[in-house]
Amino acid sequence: MEPVKGKAWVLPDDVNTDVIFPGRYMSVTDAEETPKYLFETVYPDFREKAKPGDVIVAGKYFGCGSSREQAATAIRYFGIGCVVAESFARIFYRNAINLGLPIAVVPGVTDHVSEGEEIEVDLEAGKLKNLTTGKELSFEPLPEFILDLIGQGGLIPATRKKLGIE
Amino acid sequence: MGKTLAEKILAKKACKSEVDAGQIVQAAVDVAMSHENGRMVKKSFEKIGVDKVWDPERIVIIFDHRVPAESERTAIGQKELREFVAAQGIGNFYDINVGVCHQVLAEEGFSRPGILLVGTDSHTTTAGALGAFATGIGATEMSAVWATGELWLKVPETLKIVVNGKLPDGVYSKDVVLKVIGTIGSDGADYKAMEYSGQAISDMTVASRMVISNLSMEAGAKTAFIIPDKVTEAYVKPRAKGAYEMLVPDPDASYLSEHTFDVSDLEPQLACPHQVDNVKGITEVAGTKIDQAVIGSCTNGRLEDLQEAARVLKGEKINPGVRLLIVPASWSIYREALKQGILETLIDAGAVVLNAGCGPCLGAHEGCLAPGETAVTSTNRNFQGRMGSAQAYLYLASPATVAASAIEGKLADPRKYLEA
Numbered sequence: 001m002e003p004v005k006g007k008a009w010v011l012p013d014d015v016n017t018d019v020i021f022p023g024r025y026m027s028v029t030d031a032e033e034t035p036k037y038l039f040e041t042v043y044p045d046f047r048e049k050a051k052p053g054d055v056i057v058a059g060k061y062f063g064c065g066s067s068r069e070q071a072a073t074a075i076r077y078f079g080i081g082c083v084v085a086e087s088f089a090r091i092f093y094r095n096a097i098n099l100g101l102p103i104a105v106v107p108g109v110t111d112h113v114s115e116g117e118e119i120e121v122d123l124e125a126g127k128l129k130n131l132t133t134g135k136e137l138s139f140e141p142l143p144e145f146i147l148d149l150i151g152q153g154g155l156i157p158a159t160r161k162k163l164g165i166e
Numbered sequence: 167m168g169k170t171l172a173e174k175i176l177a178k179k180a181c182k183s184e185v186d187a188g189q190i191v192q193a194a195v196d197v198a199m200s201h202e203n204g205r206m207v208k209k210s211f212e213k214i215g216v217d218k219v220w221d222p223e224r225i226v227i228i229f230d231h232r233v234p235a236e237s238e239r240t241a242i243g244q245k246e247l248r249e250f251v252a253a254q255g256i257g258n259f260y261d262i263n264v265g266v267c268h269q270v271l272a273e274e275g276f277s278r279p280g281i282l283l284v285g286t287d288s289h290t291t292t293a294g295a296l297g298a299f300a301t302g303i304g305a306t307e308m309s310a311v312w313a314t315g316e317l318w319l320k321v322p323e324t325l326k327i328v329v330n331g332k333l334p335d336g337v338y339s340k341d342v343v344l345k346v347i348g349t350i351g352s353d354g355a356d357y358k359a360m361e362y363s364g365q366a367i368s369d370m371t372v373a374s375r376m377v378i379s380n381l382s383m384e385a386g387a388k389t390a391f392i393i394p395d396k397v398t399e400a401y402v403k404p405r406a407k408g409a410y411e412m413l414v415p416d417p418d419a420s421y422l423s424e425h426t427f428d429v430s431d432l433e434p435q436l437a438c439p440h441q442v443d444n445v446k447g448i449t450e451v452a453g454t455k456i457d458q459a460v461i462g463s464c465t466n467g468r469l470e471d472l473q474e475a476a477r478v479l480k481g482e483k484i485n486p487g488v489r490l491l492i493v494p495a496s497w498s499i500y501r502e503a504l505k506q507g508i509l510e511t512l513i514d515a516g517a518v519v520l521n522a523g524c525g526p527c528l529g530a531h532e533g534c535l536a537p538g539e540t541a542v543t544s545t546n547r548n549f550q551g552r553m554g555s556a557q558a559y560l561y562l563a564s565p566a567t568v569a570a571s572a573i574e575g576k577l578a579d580p581r582k583y584l585e586a
Contacts, residue, residue, distance in 0.1 A: 014352065014441065018549045023528035026231065027239045029206045041551040061353040064386065065549060066528070067288040069206060069304040090357045090388055091288055095304035145190050145318070156213050159310045165215045 001151050003122040004082040004102055005131070006055040009046070010115040013059030017092065019043075020063065020071040034074035052079025055121065057113045059085065063092020069099070076101040082121050084109050084128065097146050100154030104128065106139040123147060168416025170324040171391050172359035175299040175413060179282045187323040187422075196408070197276045197298075198311045199226045199285035201267050205243045207286060208250050210309030219254050220315040226258040227251055228270050233262035233523040236531035265496025265522040268292035268380065268464040272372070273498055278402055279394040280411035284308070284317060289464050289546060291383045295375035296402055297394035297413065299359075302383070322359040322388045323422040324415075325350070329364040331430035336581035338474070339374035340466055340544065340564040342366065343381040344435040345427060348445025356386030358422060361415060363393050366429050372401045373468040380465050381546055384442040434579060436542070437562035440550040448567065448579045458541035459484070459572035460553075461565045462493025462520070463527045466544035469499050469508075471565040476508045478569035478583040479515040485575030490517040491533050493525035515572075529553045535560075542571045 018041070025037045039046040056062075056075065062085040063071055072095035075083060082102040086109060096103045104121055106128050113119055117132035126141035141147065152158045160166060169177070169184065177184050180191035200207050204227050211219070219225055227247065235241035244262075251259045264270050268289055271277045279297030284290065286308045293300035303317065311317050329342055347354070360382050367375065375392045382390030392398070394412050402410060434448040461467070461475050472494065484490050492512055494500040500522050503509045509519055520526075526533025527545040534554030535541055541553060541560050548560035563571070566580035573583070 016549050018528075018547070018552050022551060023530050026203065026528075026530065027237065027243055029203075029209060029243065041556040061356065061386070064352060064356075065288065065547060067286055067290075067302040067304060068203070069286075069306060072304070087353065087356065089353070089386060091302050091304060093357075094307060098304060098306045098310075143190060149318075155306050155310050156210060159214050159313055163214070163216065163313065 001124055001147065003120050004055065005118070005120045006053045006081045008055050008057045008113050008115060008117050008119050009050055010110065010113065011056060011058040014061050014064060015058055016065035017063060017068050017071040018065055021068060021074050023066070026068055026070065028070065031073050031077050034070045035078035038074040038078055053081050055081050055119055056083045057109055058083065059110050060087045062088050064089035067091045069095045072096045072099050072101055084121060086110060097149055098155040100150055102150055104139060106137055108137060112137060167420055168418035170359065170419040170421065171361055171393070171413060171415040172299060172322050172324055172389060174415065175280055175282060176319060176321050185321050187321050189321045191319055191321060192316050193282055193319050195284055195311050195315055195317055196224060196281035197226060197283040198224055198308060199228065199267055199271060199283070199290065200308060201228050201287060202231045202240070202243060202247065203286050203305055204247050206305035207308040207312060208247065210306045211312050214309060214313045216313050219256070219312045222254055222256045225256050225312065226271065226276055227256060228260040228264060228267040229262050230266045230523045231528070232531045233521055263497055266464040266467065266524060269468070269495040272296060272376065273496060275402070275405035275407040278406050278408065278410035279398060280413040284311060288383050289380050291387055291390045292376050292380040292464060294379040294390040295372060295392045296398055297391060299389050301389045320357070322357055324359040324361055325355050326421040326424040327360055327362045328424065328426045329362065329366040329429055330426065331366050331428040332369065333366055333429055333432070336566055336584045337432050337434055338564045338566065339370055339377040341432055341435040342429055343378045344437055344445050344562065345432060347381065347385045347443050348435070350385055350425060352384060352441055352443040353386045355382065357388055360387045360390040361393060362391065367392060368395065371470060372397060373470050377465055384546060434564060434567045436567065436577065437548050439548055439559040439561070442548060442562065448577065451577050452579060454577040455540060456488060456542050456571055456576060457539040458533065458535060459488055459490045459568045460493065460526050460533060460541060460543035460545060461568050462495065462525055463545040464495060465546040466565050467493050467495030467499065469502055471544065472499070472503045472508050472512070475565045475569040476511040478566050478580050479573065480511050482515055482573050484516040484572040487575050488572050490572040491526060492517045492519045494522045497522050526553055542568050542577060544568050
């Protein structure tokens with residue numbers, strides 16, 4: 001898997017799924033439509049400022065709350081290259097992996113990355129480099145099983161392969 | 167080395183003699199539940215490209231989030247799913263007149279000890295109150311379950327929570343679990359299982375236990391067990407849809423940590439804006455003005471909750487500045503509350519009774535708040551923007567505390583309304 005390189009958008013601790021994708025839009029089930037409501041309630045200007053390929057850098061427990069998959073779908077279909085956080089809430093973490101959205105758990109990341117800095121994340125090597133400041137951080141790479149799932153594009157392609165479809 | 171309940175159930179479901187925390191396993195699913203978001207599961211399922219679900223008898227679809235449909239978009243989604251259910255021969259389908267999924271799973275005998283139950287809803291942990299390994303998953307993973315009957319799961323480490331003592335009148339399982347979450351934090355059990363035991367837990371009804379397992383999700387729990395006992399079996403046996411096994415943890419199981427509480431002197435607890443672990447006792451926050459009071463949801467919309475609310479509200483009138491909304495967790499509860507005259511007491515006090523469902527809990531279609539408003543609610547999340555405006559404030563509490571607050575128009579201690 002190629003390292004992900006992009007501009008960092010820094011978010012605080014405990015960004016929950018109601019903040020990422022408000023419950024009132026849960027009837028929106030077309031993946032392509034979900035980014036229209038990304039962060040709408042609390043960070044309404046995120047969608048104008050951020051660009052596909054950018055990276056989200058968040059504090060602890062990113063994605064806590066509901067199991068709504070649109071939270072991960074909206075980030076993935078907006079085109080965010082990777083979500084890096086001090087820690088993730090369980091269901092968001094699983095949804096991201098199963099949708100093929102690259103994620104990395106990097107303790108200490110919020111102390112070393114500021115908004116607008118360019119960073120590079122190598123999921124396989126477990127390395128994060130702040131290209132603006134030169135600072136490098138190591139983290140425990142995801143288990144091979146999970147890297148493989150992300151690499152295959154998520155659970156749907158992996159399930160197709162398992163069932164011998166195509 | 168002994169095994170935790172999570173390790174025992176997942177070993178069984180992965181067809182292994184034993185598994186340890188941290189291991190990733192492919193586990194066979196016993197019950198796969200979705201609500202209206204089954205529409206998203208269906209879309210992913212179609213992308214996988216198989217024609218038929220793996221086992222229509224193990225799939226359960228329950229409409230609860232927006233019932234009846236509040237918009238054309240929702241109506242279209244529900245129609246599509248009704249057609250899918252019919253085409254796939256999924257008999258376990260519950261339309262808009264049954265109740266909240268987690269309550270219906272229990273009432274209809276799907277939630278059972280020793281099984282693996284997954285649902286596309288975070289509060290699926292509720293079924294842990296009956297000894298199931300029950301956890302919330304996303305729509306994409308559910309589509310893989312529909313196709314294969316299996317799911318990858320990391321075997322979680324377990325937190326052991328011991329709750330000793332006897333709950334005073336006017337203090338409930340909601341107060342207990344809020345106390346626990348306030349102590350361990352909103353990510354205190356992230357990716358972990360929780361096992362609850364102790365006298366105060368053993369003394370609880372199944373309905374009260376479901377509050378504990380339900381709200382443990384707000385500490386991040388992957389699953390939250392009440393160790394199955396006679397109370398569990400008495401509830402499960404007459405209604406079980408399928409086999410179950412009264413699995414319990416080994417006495418020498420290895421836990422990540424142990425936390426002991428004594429609740430004999432516990433006062434009513436509230437989760438204050440905007441985090442479920444921002445927990446305070448009623449004496450600290452009493453007097454805060456409120457605009458709306460909500461009693462209901464998968465957390466606290468059961469018969470005993472409505473009974474306690476009626477005990478507080480009997481012969482009283484709610485404050486004219488307050489809107490009190492009642493949302494029974496299921497139709498069977500609604501019907502029973504009607505028969506027992508509970509709804510009449512609540513309506514006489516000034517309450518509005520809504521259809522059984524998720525109602526205002528997630529701000530989707532009814533009971534939304536305006537900027538600057540405050541609500542006290544027996545539901546499960548007080549996140550910013552959860553019940554409408556991002557500039558509104560939510561306090562989570564027991565149904566009795568909500569009822570007392572509705573009378574006074576401000577956060578209030580229910581105990582004074584319960585004195586004989």
